[in-house]
Amino acid sequence: MNEARTFSPQVAEQAVQWWLELQDGALDPRQQQAWQRWLHADGEHRRAWEHMQKVNQQFAGLPGPLAQATVGAPHSPGRRRALKALLLLGMAGATTLALRQQHWLPPLVADYRSPLGQRRQLQLDDGSRIHLNTTSAVDVRFDASQRLIHLLEGEIMLTAGVDARPLRISTDQGLVTTERGQVNVRQMLNSTWVQALHGAVAIQPAAVQGTPLRLADGQQVEFERQRVNPARPLDANSGAWVDGMLIAAHMRLGDFLAEVGRYRRGQLDCDASVANLLLSGSFPLGNTESILDSLEAALPVKVRRFTRYWVTVQARV
Structure with missing residues (x-):
């Protein structure tokens, strides 16, 4: 695939949203102008829209009831949600590289996930508690030697349970380890944001060898695969989303x-x-x-x- 022809999952969703708006009926002049501004604001938008039209044509070739369910105007919230999901999966064909980098599809089959605009709380077998922020997903892998939580997307607050096995959070950029503390971890586009709310944590970027960086209680830091930015004190908003x-x-x-x-x-x-x-x-x-x-x-x-x-x-x- 030609990487120059790809577009981000965010732009793919914007294209789907605009297509659904058009399916709902004719846009008024102000909405029409807004759609045109979006379409011509960036070449990435135009590529996404062109692919959106191709996906729609492919769905039109589906047999009987399935074609009606996918292409017909969405007259109910449930039908609209189903249509959007199918369109997003269709759009995924042109965003393979971006989806792989940002884990856009794996969260759909994650062990635990939270939808957009909602939060979720769960307790693991070792007594650890996890809060999932909006649009977040994790896989949990516990065995005899370790406790590993893979943050696929979004943000979690983890309160570690008492256990002899190390407790690690894996992100695209590396590992975050805590023992008996409380840590907030957010997967950004190209970095990981860590806040040590209670107790120290250790950070090991994926492409850095040597001793992990120790982050003290009350500190936060952003790190990438090859480097860690300077730590600084927690800000006023740290962890407030849980409430x-x-x-x-x-x-x-x-x-x-x-x-x-x-x-x-x-x-x-x-x-x-x-x-x-x-x-x-x-x-x-x-x-x-x-x-x-x-x-x-x-x-x-x-x-x-x-x-x-x-x-x-x-x-x-």
């Missing part, structure tokens, strides 16, 4: 919206002119629409909703 909260302490609006976007479908954009505005406060993650509404009262911004899945925060004029 369903997003805590901002002089947080850039652009960073804040990136966090909010993890808990909602579609695309949430921040105009560059307001991205550096600072925001403080505590926000319940269970209602992202309420969060967006509150921004207009707290900052000189306007929230523009082009469709259900396309929202942009701009400067108020």
